[in-house]
Amino acid sequence: MMIRYFCVFVILGSLLGIQPAEGQESKRLNQNWEFVKQDLGGIWEAVRPVGKGNPESVPLWESVTLPHCVNATDAVDPDVNYYQGPSWYRTAIEVNNPYQKGRTLLHFEGAGQKTAVYVYTTKVGSHVGGYDEWTVDITDAVEAFKKTEVYRKQFKGKIPVSVRTDNSRDLEMIPSDLSDFNIYGGIYRYLNLVYTPALSTDKLFAKAEVDGDGKSGQLTVSTRFYNPMGISEAKVLLKLVDPSGKVVAKTEKKLNGLSNDTGLWKLQVKRPVLWSTNQPSLYTLQYEIHSSAGVAKGTEKVGFRNFEFVEKGPFMLNGKRLLLRGTHRHEDHSGVAAAMTENMIREEMILMKDMGVNFIRLAHYQQSRIVLNLCDSLGIMVWEEIPWCRGGLGGDVYKEQARRMLTNMIEQHYNHASVILWGMGNENDWPGDFPEFDKQKIRVFMKELNDLSHQLDNSRLTAIRRCDFCSDLVDVYSPSIWAGWYRGNYTDYKAVSEEEFKKVKRFIHVEWGGDSHAMRHSENPDKALSKIKTGLGADERAGDASLFGGAARISKDGDWSESYLVNLVDWHLKEQETMPWLSGTAYWPFKDFSTPVRPDNPVPYMNQKGVVERDLTKKEAFYVFQSYWTTQPMVHIYGHTWPVRWGEQGEEKMVKVYANCTEAELFLNGKSFGVKKRNSQDFPAAGLRWNLPFVKGENTVTVVGKKGKVTVKDEIKFTYQIEKWTKPAKLTLTKIDQKDDIATVEVKLYDDKNIQCLDAVNWINFSLAGEGKLMDNLGTSSGSRKVQAYNGRAIIKVKLNKGKSVVAVQSDGLSAAFTNL
Template identity: 30%
Template sequence: MTRPPVDRPRRMTLIHDDWAFAPVALPSDSTWEDVAAAGSYVTLPHTWNAIDGQAGGEYRRGRSTYARRVVAEAADVRTWVEFEGVNSSAEVYLNGRLVAAHDGGYSTFRADLTGHLENGAGTLVVIVDNAANERVYPQQADFTFYGGIYRDVRLITLGAPHFALDDHGGLGLTVTPIVDGVRADVALAADVDGEASAVRFVIDGEASVTVPLLDGVATSELTIERVRRWHGLRDPHLYTARAELLVGEAVVDAVELRFGCREFAVDPDRGFLLNGEQYPLRGVSRHQDHEGVGNAVTEEMKQTDLALLRELGATTVRLAHYQHDQRFYDLCDEAGLVVWAEIPQITVFLPGAVDNARDQLTELIVQNRHHASIISWGLSNEITLAGAGEDVLAAHRELNDLAHRLDPGRLTAMAHLFLLETDNPLVALADVMSYNLYFGWYVGEAADNDTWLDDFHTSYPEVAIGLSEYGADANPQYQSAAPVKGDYTESYQALYHEHMVTMIEQRPWLWATHVWNLADFGSAGRDEGGVAGRNQKGLVTFDRGLKKDAFYVYKAAWSDEPFVHVAGRRRAERVEDVTEVIVYSNQKHVTLLVDGVEVGSLTGERAFRFQVPLSGEHEITARSGDLADTITLRKVDHVAAASVMPTTTIANWFDDAALPTPAGYFSIRDTLGEIKQSEDGARIISSVLEAVAVSRGEVGRGAQIPPAMQSIVDRMSVEKLILQAGGVPVERIAALNAELNLIAK
């Protein structure tokens, strides 16, 4: 059908230029010149923490002021301003009058400027605040809370009757498809502001229905016969729903949303099901920030992240730990990626922010429930670090009920801290649950992930479980021929993920698994692994310029795009006479050539290991059919010091100290489980765990080890526990050993 013209079409104009910015809170009636004089000119998107938020240590958290002149298109139109993301609280003034206030840095909000313009013009002043407080999430987390107007801002002009713009950032149109066999019934609802006669709903320019308005609301249903289902990567088909607002026969406003028709379910034995088929959700999590720009990312950067997800062959992405922008959800719809979306209720429960968590969840759902890619609403992440009391449980029950009221067709989800006991009532509250497990990095060994998950599946066979986070930090500068946990080498990260991808593949009942993380990201409080201000668990670097070897571990497991990749290229200088060359590939047969001469062929899956003698500089090539990848290796007497992480003070002290280990008595070289058999030993172990918790700062304070993890921790020596934790004073270590030397075995 031919689309009728809109009598007075809404105009949405990006207003990114000509902003004045001052890194202080100025009066709300400041002029554009006042703000410019106190600061500078900026172009949006913008954050004032692009540099200090990624440098490590303190970064500026407080109030700043933005200003811009705005002009209405005509005297008889309605004028709104739309912000897609301002972190974390905003007050919006027009000519000195407050027109909007918003708490929450990751969702869309709008302000109605109509009636506040003077002679059709005015000065827009936005006071933005990312200071610490107890009422807005997030406040404590392992990522930087960049301040600023960091997403798109638009001026919206439209006629007096229009689709509502004041419903939690929504478009005034709700689309809910229900698939039934070969057809789909699509429920449509529109909210209208102003006097109009009817709404015409249209799907893909073909099926249409016109219904009268009743108290500003129009509802109807359209049926799609022979529906084409949205089916992930295989066929991410989208339909377009259009709502046209009618005054008589004239169309005075129109809005459109794209949606997909699909069914999904989670089964504790079969995992995730899409349209009735087993569809393993295997992917990564994504933080939105990029190096040098923080959260003020460009369209090109979003496309880069999408391209990386596609290259990996991921079927899912967890968009953590907050609402991402509409554009990225759109890209996931188009690409067929299944999405876990969530709010930033994270780490520590804030009694004063209960209302804010509810508001952020409402905005997340209202603004995004049309996205075919989204299958779950995340209620929180590791929220029980400081405990899981009745107030935490009650707040989550309310959020769970709210999500089901707003969107009955999707699942609720939670990502649990690995310290949370599996029998805690919070675990069973949401529709599906996942755990953040870091065995093999923060505690225990990689194989402990297998044991923990198998024990859970055996104990709770009726519960679907997933892995919401797992990973290991890697600085590509650091390399090792014998990688070990905690060395921050690219080599260990790849070895760890080799284990994890196999472990996951052997457990199809895991409903979803998400590597932490797609890319390194800003975390101002970190200073480890040779880089300050950064979490380095990414499969690619912060600037997306380098794919770590672990990236290819997953590409070999998930992607259908043929490739071979020779790992260890950044360990070009090697001291060993015979070195191991690892090739990652999704091909079944790989041949290795050294200086053009074939030295071996292997048949296998994902990882191919060759032993290669070194005697000088060699060109190493891996081949599979027409595919090839080449690196250069050199035999040297000593590796460069820069390629090895400097040993910590504690590790050096352990190497140098001649700690007494008297026969028949305990020492820090004994395991926690052995020492705890003695009453005096149990008391000392309690003090050890307290010292370790204090060494982790606020993140570790109050953390308790649940019974489900205790057996893993008990197998560790006191020395190993302290080395992994770091930060325990050496004099405290010597005193602990002396105390243990007094206790007979």
Template identity: 30%
Template sequence: MRAFRLLTAVLALTVLCAAAASARTKTSLNTGWKFHKGDPATASENNFSDTSWTTVNIPHTWNVNDPFDDEPGYYRGPGWYRRELIVDRTLVGKHLFLYFEGASQVADVYVNGQKAGSHIGGYSAFSFDITSLTKPGRNLIAVRVDNSFNEDIPPLTADFNFYGGIYRDVWLIATDKTHLSITDRASSGVTISTPYIQRGEGIVAIDGIVNADPSTPDITVLTSIFDASKRWVDTSTSRIGDDGRFVLNMGVRKPRLWSPDSPYLYSVKISVRSGSKIIDEIEQPLGFRWYNFDGEKGFSLNGKPLKLHGVNRHQDHAGLGNTVPDRLHVRDMEIIKDAGFNFVRLAHYPQDPSVLEACDRLGLLVWEETPIVNYITKSDAFADNSANMVRDMIRQHRNHPSVILWGYMNEIYLRVPKGRDDLYPATVELARRLNSIAKEEDPSRLTTIAFHGNDIYNKTGLGDIPDVIGWNLYQGWYSATVEDFGKFLDDQHKRFPKRPLIVSEYGANGDRRLHSTQPRRFDSTTEYQRYYHESYMAQMEARPYLSGSALWNEFDFGAELRGETIPHLNQKGMYTFDRKPKDIHFFYKAKLSKQGVLHIAVGDQLKRVGVPSAKETVDVYSNMSSVELFQNGKSLGKKTVDGGRKASWDVTWRSGANVLAARASNRRTPITDTALVTFAPVTAASNEIAINVGSNASFIDSDGRVWIADQPYSKGSWGYIGEKATRIYSQPPDRNILRTDSDPLFQTMVEGLTEYRFDVPDGEYEIELLFAETKNERAGMRVFDVLIGERIYLGSFDPVAMVGRDRPFRKMIRAESKGGLSIKFGSKIGEPILNGILVRRISRR
């Protein structure tokens, strides 16, 4: 037997090495496209002139900028792409396919003026056989892409941008006339699974389709398995049936298992032969693992308990929109893995092939889902498109061992239109259909849906359909308090103890420009973000029945409809949109990583102002047992790191540079982290005082100026005065202030003040008053005077009449201080407001 296997190995390797020129080729078509935003009537025809069009490369989107400007909405409509294709002598006689990895969201493809095909859905690949449409020499490819709203195409609405364009790679695939299927929903044409892994043996089940030309003689399929070092493991030869299918089982003795800690990958090479000649060949990943979800015990992998610690990830990037090159997709996955996470939810759609390949290689377990979000349309077309998206996703990605869950809906009751209660049973019916399709396409994996925190999913029966329930929970951000998070989970588990549960989303905003020693819900300070995540992590760790979690989100991402402190961004990321880490990232790294972690959590606020000798808490995240902190070379003491992977010190800031150094030991190897914090004391005698009026948070503007948190007036200092004076946050709290990048200065206010007083020294001052109406819709609802002494600087001031709602207005005033500065506010209609104030001394007396 051993001699036979060695002979088989030698023959297999000899045949595989002979593949060379006759196997398929894959050529990038990413360069040299002409693009036009619009819909010219004859753009598909060869004689159409595109000389005035813009030259672009793929990936491309027409929505890089417009979702992030202050104009409501962004372009959603058609755009055209055209490119020349040369069919040279090496391609003549080959079968030719156009392969698109993604175009959003409807694509119509033409070759030499004839339609090659159409595809619906912005997040899955598609391919067309163009052999009969091409000729030797010059050919013309034209593609119409349309990202318009369509009630029959999910997603209908969502908290992310629907970027339009050909935003993933485009390929020309050339094959022999007999080849593995490329048009089976743009899949590999081969399904690989591991139905049996026990007693030292792993069975590999392989099922594929060959498009066989009748003129091709003696067709066989040679299937070979190789280990991670590309050493041969096993080979089998198959004949195809009349329908082109081939089915076989192969075995691997003592297979190495795939897991997050050891993501061991085999590969399967499938070669189609005519006689002894290889005429087509592909390679697919293979990983041996098995897993289970249990309502009481949680998740297990390869027979061992494993808590899923994960993140959600959207596919866009600052300055790129969704046109992210493969290297940045891979880098995102590397960042996630490096932090110690073992799980990623690809929200809310199938993602680039490079993402799945990276997850296989790095050891990241994957929940992948289709973009059916917020609500459905009750139509056959919507249901059919949803079904096609599930089939596309599974066939294209089912060979990746990293994938463990297929999802097909997210928060599907969140935006059900008022008066459309008929959509609830229709959604349940659609979910049953999609769940059945997922099981039909891939019986080896489990299904899931993510719910938002509402019991309606249980009441309608939707919670009884998928194998695993995901809950998107934001107690302490969108509602209630952080302590209500654990209570919700316990209630669900008590009522449905057999349901496996994942916390599929949780998060809070973190704007690195905003900071507070008294953080509060909705303030977007990184301090509240850290408090929120520390609390949630502790509550999840205390609940062993939880299978795992996926925080929202690893990276900030584009969301045009959002206002918030940075409009058009969802800022719940551990990283900024341009991939800079926030301090909260290091909390998770300290909790999850096996590397030595030591991080002084001041990176989000390296520039500070405050009262002289201000004392503030400095936290250090670490997975060491103890840490010593130094300030300007002086030890502040050694502290034990708690179960939350944190140690804290009260630090008195010195004026100027504060060099912080943390030191710890990892198995006798010293680890250090340093940070430079600059501190400027501010008193009533300072040359400049900037106040973020109405806010609990300081704000760092684009000039580096720190606007400090507001306060009621106290003698010898500054602050607002008035019996009715009330701090007001914008209504709603995500109000976009137009024509400014300093939105936080205008999103909070003091309403009902009668005076704002500064006990500054005598002298001449420049005063800048900041206003924005975020509460009243119409002019005439708020009118007031602004005075210093007896002089009226703003008379009968109506912010809406002056500049409109949600728009900034700045008023510069020069005034003298005689025993202090007092800016007074006199009400005429409604209550006066003030959003910000900057006082700058020009001269002393």
């Protein structure tokens, strides 16, 4: 039996849930904050008067802007564990509410992980859970403080606001500290000052059932009011505008009794313009709430679509099969950790879409409203999940947090057209936080969450990943399949997937891929596969992520080169094109991210499985995805960050081209080596590969691709080295570039005959003395002071601060090298 879900979701704004309404005044509180990374003796230490420049004033606060993450740099500091504990923020704000008897609120889009809020010395609110949106009404505390002498004299007519955040380890909280990501602290999403009338919206919900051919649908809108003063009457005006700007319908309704969830509108919509991943058409809903308190109004976007996960079959969107081509996202970025700005988030999401993504799993927690809005507008379907991740199952406090976060996630993101799956958890078969690990108790609680999800929203499906003993409880299940990385060979992928597909009603495959150390390349990347036993499954098991001990596996015994990863990705994508029963997959992850459980990786504390680095620098695998998933003509020669290739004199070396073109012609040093046709099933590189006789020294490779009448071109230049090397014997350090006040230095490893060791993977340690500063703790291959070499070299940037510095580099067993800047 198939379950078919026909739905349309109006993306409705709300005060506490989705977006500040137009009729409210909302201001981001980004500037003029001070921060201290420790606890205080009490709130008085945040607000007590101190003399200007008082040297005895402790603790010492630093100026910051929001969003701000406590762990912006220490999460990837190779020498310390990242900080987990209390921190404080403080500021003083002007509060001038324009509404008579209006309410003044602080709206947190997310802060981790336990948060308390104070107006002067009065605690006005608190929250547990680092990924929810939540709001604190500060109206009464502000009015009381304005009557004090301190308000006039010490704070000069401003309101002191202090916020304590705390990401201390706590076994009775989710997510578990056993998770493969950092549990960040700080006000790492936007914080807004909101003025609203005394009657406004708390939550607005919309749901529509759409018939099979999309010719007719019904939209139902309801609201939950925010009404602290007990206003009893209101009038609501609603208007729906189609994507072309035409008014589809409007209504007006008088209401009495505003305490409970209230139905507002049932609207029949004929032939709605459907939302899809290729054409994410959005309507606009306008609403006004008139009462004795004034008018609260706003506009929100509307998306109409229907979807279906066919039982024992593929995924359907608007009645047609759609292969979900997905990835994952952690809220993590170079230099700021979780505190990504709106521009950073937008750049990342657009880059995903440019890669061809139409589906994303937001791992492993509900994410910023900005992400969901971009998924709506870009056409990216969403699996969003609560952070019940690893560790087992805690007690009543633990369970209540999970229920609350599930409720918050669904109610806050209910109206996004992009959301199709609510995730109940991840790797819940992973014990460790409690003496007891009881599968039956986990099953009981998983069923409870699943039932709660359907009760809150029966229009989406539920899902989990990697907990086989709960696979029958949710609507859609993803097993653990890591063919060619943690277990087996990547050529095992299809057979393993088919076996797992047979075990469940609705199958999806999220999390696959492998680590790659950016700028590391290999002439023989598949060499380690000869050690790997096949036919024994492809799941990840306890200890597989470790770089030490256990059976042979690519994650431990491979070279972590980009060259291997493109082969793994290429194989998976070609196979996915021949699996008509497949609903979809999601590569893990889009971007490298920080994790406390991987200190020994080539960039310490980084999960390096991304197709872009932590700063969005593209790795080679990005273009493999583009070649399968995009239609805009593209062509890319593998090896743009591979400055020196090596081999024998006269030996033919493979050059791979990743393209979505029909055909391509390759040139070496100006000479054509022929035209080849693209065939997705001709592995590797879909048949666009040439064996070329490089010349010693400089080489130029050019490709010209054709798709219809469009021609695209790519070119790389590199050196070909035929000299053999022995083990590294010395280091050299050179400035290779300078732009404005930023210099780039490069270390190279040579043997005792001054031949560069192109396969050297030595640990490199940079340091600096002088007026400059190393641009490190960024979590990238070129932004860490401790890093494994890539092809016998490593680079780092230095901010010169318009002064002089000496950079040093060390590697065990070798003499240090220095350079003056």
